[in-house]
Amino acid sequence: MNSTQRISIPFLMALLLVLAAVPATAQVSSQCPGDLNGDSIPDPFLFRNNGTPSNQPNPDYDPNVQCMHLTGGDGFAAMADDRPLYTFGFFDATGVPDDQVMTAGILAAAWPAPAIVVDEGKQFYLTLTNVGMLKRPDLFDPHTVHFHGFPNAASVFDGLPESAIAINMGASLTYYYNLVEPGTFMYHCHVEATEHMQMGMLGNLYVRARQSFDGDPAHGIAPGTLGGNTAPGAPMGYAYNDGDGSTAYDVEYPLQLGGFDHVFHEDHVNVQPLPFAMMRDTYPMINGRGYPDTINAGPMHQPLDPDTGEDLNGAANSQPESSLITATAGQKILLRLSNLNITVIHTLISPSIPMEVVGIDSRELRTEDGLTPLHYQTNSVSLGGGMSTDVILDTSGIAPGTYYLYAANLNYLSNYQEDFGGMMTEIVIN
Numbered sequence: 001m002n003s004t005q006r007i008s009i010p011f012l013m014a015l016l017l018v019l020a021a022v023p024a025t026a027q028v029s030s031q032c033p034g035d036l037n038g039d040s041i042p043d044p045f046l047f048r049n050n051g052t053p054s055n056q057p058n059p060d061y062d063p064n065v066q067c068m069h070l071t072g073g074d075g076f077a078a079m080a081d082d083r084p085l086y087t088f089g090f091f092d093a094t095g096v097p098d099d100q101v102m103t104a105g106i107l108a109a110a111w112p113a114p115a116i117v118v119d120e121g122k123q124f125y126l127t128l129t130n131v132g133m134l135k136r137p138d139l140f141d142p143h144t145v146h147f148h149g150f151p152n153a154a155s156v157f158d159g160l161p162e163s164a165i166a167i168n169m170g171a172s173l174t175y176y177y178n179l180v181e182p183g184t185f186m187y188h189c190h191v192e193a194t195e196h197m198q199m200g201m202l203g204n205l206y207v208r209a210r211q212s213f214d215g216d217p218a219h220g221i222a223p224g225t226l227g228g229n230t231a232p233g234a235p236m237g238y239a240y241n242d243g244d245g246s247t248a249y250d251v252e253y254p255l256q257l258g259g260f261d262h263v264f265h266e267d268h269v270n271v272q273p274l275p276f277a278m279m280r281d282t283y284p285m286i287n288g289r290g291y292p293d294t295i296n297a298g299p300m301h302q303p304l305d306p307d308t309g310e311d312l313n314g315a316a317n318s319q320p321e322s323s324l325i326t327a328t329a330g331q332k333i334l335l336r337l338s339n340l341n342i343t344v345i346h347t348l349i350s351p352s353i354p355m356e357v358v359g360i361d362s363r364e365l366r367t368e369d370g371l372t373p374l375h376y377q378t379n380s381v382s383l384g385g386g387m388s389t390d391v392i393l394d395t396s397g398i399a400p401g402t403y404y405l406y407a408a409n410l411n412y413l414s415n416y417q418e419d420f421g422g423m424m425t426e427i428v429i430n
């Protein structure tokens, strides 16, 4: 008997005991400098033994660090005609302790993906945990985050599965971004992009310009407190570091244009073949809702099983983002428009309030020497997939009332067979 055979049985028994002691859940680990309790929120103060914050500063706390924790998985979204559609998507697990993230993220996909709002100059740590697709246990797809348009220095964090790390089920990865440029960007999963993007892994992402919170009294804004300006007449912020205030705004709204092909989604949950060339969006949406859900300022109806009435999405609010735009007459409204639709170009019309286009594809329109803005006025803008446009609506001289913003392709003003819906929202001037 050789030594290998002599130890094999006790060794195997010990291995089985070890395996039995390991819980059948994946280890989630987020990286967020200054976070002491694993909830992806940096902690300015050390904790006492009883878990409450002390008044002792945390030496690892850096106010220039921003963190977020997303999960990638599946879920359901409710269309405006109540049809529930199966989705792939992201869930915002920021604030959820790492050891509870898997449970929180399962079947909790949000549509669109949780908005990522970050500040220029900050270090951004974004953890993605793949919780798997509960309704498609036959799939073992990885997910990624692709920060579209971002000048990434490291391709390893770019999210393109061919050249970057993709995150397998049960695994987590923390992406690092040095936010060197402001602008309206967008993000999506880049794994099997045609499929994962049609299924809903798309979201708003914008970087607020340094000029908005640089503490310069000329900008009228206290440092680090966007929106906390106290000077009379000071704007909330600037879309870009324009140097002359020409991109000032008082209220901002990210609006992502998109749509779902319900046949694709229904075939998907039934594990049918998916011919990409046949995709045709039947539910045009803004921020994941069709009109009139777009103007619902609060949470909307959950996706319900038509037979049982069961809530199909594990998140309390499957589509949290309203598109209702409100302003006081005289204010400037910044609309951060983006399109991640993979089937069509979208044109959006504001027939009553002119739109001043100040930026396209995360760049301000300005002469090369930086001295002259090249902004222009229009009533319609067109965005192909992957494009963004920043427009400012100046409401001075506009009578209080309700105005409309809608798709120029009028067939998109529908929720499949229900007319008077789809890609439309309202601008309410008080």
Ligand SMILES: [Cu+2]
Binding pocket: 072, 088, 142, 143, 144, 189, 190, 191, 196, 201
């Ligand atoms: Cu994905």
